[in-house]
């Protein structure tokens with residue numbers, strides 16, 4: 523059987539590192555999107571995002587946070603913010619040595635959630 527992306531990337535432990543780097547080194551340093559996270563508990567955010575992305579990549583379903591729609595309700599997220607976040611995720615995966623074709627597959631899955639987040 524073919525390995526899931528989740529397994530290929532190295533499971534939840536590896537994904538937790540990617541997500542930590544994604545927020546601390548990329549998202550929170552990007553002035554075009556960091557204001558969205560001013561009131562956010564980042565420890566909780568990283569925990570939830572790790573579970574969520576693990577599931578999106580074919581790992582076990584342990585995510586029990588809010589739906590994408592509810593989590594981003596009323597935030598007035600524009601397409602350029604969504605694109606910035608996806609680019610940061612791409613760069614975080616590159617940083618940890620994930621191949622460009624695996625990244626392409628992962629981002630396709632994450633990108634398919636675009637319509638669940640109300641963009642303005």
Ligand code: HEM
Nearest residue numbers: 555558559561562570571574587588593599603604607632
């Ligand atoms: C790539 C698509 C995205 C995915 C998969 C995603 C996923 C998530 C998840 C799983 C949560 C946690 C919900 C919870 O704690 O129950 C969350 C919360 C949040 N997301 Fe996203 N998100 C995405 C795009 C964005 C974008 C584009 C922005 C804004 C630039 C954003 C801003 C936020 C903020 C500020 C919170 C935290 C809200 C709070 O403080 O409780 N997200 N997101």
